[in-house]
């Protein structure tokens with residue numbers, strides 16, 4: 001199984017009890033040589049792995065992912081490099097690439113589908129591609145069985161959540177905060193109301209992300225989502241030379 | 254112009270472009286994070302209401318005239334005319350309040366934001382002209398304002414930084430990315446994303462997701478409307494060629510729009526040629542870029558084979574940008590406007606020529622337009638040219654002093 005269906009299945013039946021865990025790492029950061037090893041390590045705990053394709057202008061990202069993205073570019077990481085690395089490994093965990101649109105556009109839509117099928121990429125998250133602009137990419141990915149995972153945010157009106165959930169595959173990415181990734185502040189109290197609403201509307205699993213850093217965050221929203229996405233906090237863990245698997249363990253246990 | 258191109262131009266002039274999806278032909282669109290989509294839609298709706306609202310238009314016109322100093326003069330440049338062998342006219346946006354065309358847009362959007370009931374304004378600035386214009390306009394309408402400015406630009410446009418602060422605006426130095434205009438836009442977007450309902454982002458040029466390229470163009474088109482009328486008032490003759498510098502492209506689109514239907518009038522947009530034609534050493538997006546997506550819009554762009562945005566260089570902070578407004582990419586694609594570039598040293602040379610001959614200190618940005626106009630004049634003796642003098646060069650004194658004392 002591949003793509004949207006595969007992602008959906010893994011989110012619904014996580015490796016450990018509780019919400020599915022979807023860690024985000026920036027490809028080739030802090031260095032390129034450990035990338036495959038880090039993926040193996042993380043796949044022990046992760047239900048889906050989200051890999052960040054570095055971009056020069058990460059408009060929706062906070063300081064941590066800006067930093068990792070910038071360094072990864074310095075390290076020579078490109079979309080082509082990422083596909084090549086993934087071709088060399090075999091994980092038992094779905095892979096999702098998170099990329100701004102321009103690197104994907106330049107790579108070419110057809111080439112993107114081919115490279116994904118070949119290297120075992122199951123889906124994409126594109127933070128600067130709202131549903132109004134995503135028709136072409138969505139169609140191409142869907143035809144190949146791959147997933148375009150769409151985002152909703154606390155600013156998204158109800159009728160729009162409905163439209164987005166109809167078009168999303170794999171899961172819906174429910175952004176928990178207004179703002180960029182990696183926020184320091186605690187999740188706001190009304191976030192559970194919002195997640196409940198998304199959950200009610202959505203026919204596919206809901207994963208919450210942005211600003212989830214520790215166990216207390218997970219506990220607060222666990223009942224309202226199918227999965228949680230951790231980005232900046234795990235990138236910082238890896239940056240400090242600490243074990244990402246131990247970090248992921250602590251989120252639930 | 255070919256038949257098909259003329260059809261597209263007609264669609265633009267008839268107001269059919271930007272279309273429902275915010276596109277000028279294939280260019281434009283709305284490539285924004287989901288968090289901003291409700292705010293963009295709301296802005297779109299309100300623009301339709303207020304730009305067609307007579308009371309708002311009158312209020313805006315009254316402020317433009319009594320506070321911002323419009324209409325601006327059309328100056329006959331007698332010395333340059335003699336030297337160049339053509340009639341040279343200058344549209345004097347340098348004479349507006351705060352010293353550049355940026356005030357047309359800043360004032361219009363600040364007044365619009367006030368009507369929308371937002372609580373604060375954010376904006377980016379490169380040369381600092383848009384920042385100063387926003388700071389002044391926000392003080393005028395009574396809204397707090399935060400300006401993001403690249404650390405490199407803060408240094409080279411120092412006089413404007415203190416002006417913004419004096420006007421009660423918070424100036425935040427941007428240390429991420431390339432530390433110039435592009436990084437400042439990234440940072441302003443990040444700020445806007447954190448509270449899109451209560452914040453309005455006054456984008457400073459005809460870039461960004463729809464409806465900004467349209468909104469900013471509407472605010473700037475007064476430049477060309479005035480200039481065309483003023484030219485006709487002199488002797489019922491239009492210019493043979495019109496020149497304007499292009500960063501994001503707001504002063505150029507503002508000047509060009511009234512002349513787009515006059516097919517006998519040649520239009521030239523001049524980008525920053527920097528120090529050389531090599532990638533990274535200029536900001537000549539339309540001359541050497543490829544289509545791509547940056548800051549919410551599909552347009553021409555300086556980026557590499559992996560889709561990473563390229564660093565740019567220009568002696569002028571206001572032109573130092575790797576993208577360009579989608580409407581310019583469109584006008585290039587239908588061959589209505591020709592885009593060229595002027596090098597750093599050429600622009601600085603023309604800056605001095607304008608100073609010495611006309612007693613006007615143009616911004617380094619504006620000086621780029623004079624470079625191409627002079628070249629064109631050389632081959633078109635006896636014709637008439639109109640140059641968009643987008644702003645004054647007071648802000649450039651740190652750069653100019655350094656060069657003078659070399």
Ligand SMILES: Cc1ncc(COP(=O)(O)O)c(C=O)c1O
Pocket residue numbers: 353354355379380381382383457458459498499500501502503504505570571572616618619643644645
């Ligand atoms: C005087 C002046 N001219 C031109 C520009 C370039 O902007 P645009 O291309 O939007 O007119 C700037 C930007 O800061 C400016 O200050």
